Amino acid sequence: MPDAGVLATILLIVGLFLLALELMVPSFGMIGILSAIALLVSAWSAWQAWWGTSPGFFWTYAAFWLLGIPSVLGGALFLLQNTSLGDRLVLRGPRAASKSTSVQEQNRLEALIGRVGEAQSLLTPGGMVTVDHERYHAESPGMMVESGTPIKVVGVKGNRLVVKVHDPNQAVKAPASAKGSDSKADPLADTIAAVDLTDAVTDDDEDTSASLDFDIPED
Known part of the structure; x- marks a missing residue:
């Protein structure tokens, strides 16, 4: 002992x-x-x-x-x-930032709405993106986005950007769709024009018949 x-x-x-x-x-x-x-x-x-x-x-x-x-x-x-x-x-919650810092960060993220960038990682739906040569946390609701895919900032959620896949040809397709909508209206316009033309031809025939001062012999 x-x-x-x-x-x-x-x-x-x-x-x-x-x-x-x-x-x-x-x-x-x-x-x-x-x-x-x-x-x-x-x-x-x-x-x-x-x-x-x-x-x-x-x-x-x-x-x-x-x-x-x-x-x-x-x-x-x-x-x-x-x-x-x-x-x-110890499991801790996120440290509370000062109110002014939070407002500045929120304004900085909201200023990026409409900007185009690129996904730096697979968004499932959260991940990292690059906008204006800076990395940000982001999420793409509703779908996964592959790394390297062009994205566009459409909103802000907390301290994250909300992004969607950006199609560079979207601006080109817009006039085409407008043209398509015009083409849908063309048949109606053509129908109206055809009716007017038929009425005009009928009126001309009536005027021609009225101007004849003799009868056409019948066989």
């Missing part, structure tokens, strides 16, 4: 380690209970080892015991809040 002083030192280190681990690992309080047991047994072992024979060692141990607990708790909280280790252990 180890000496009481050695046991007190080992259990103090183990208890403080378990106390820090309790803040980082969800255990429903089990690690915290083990930490409390280790610290209490360590204090009892230190009292048995040094109280009557070496008071200086005992009070040094007591200082480490009393100062170690808040120091470990503070150090663990600092690691959780300010290091990448804490980002992996």
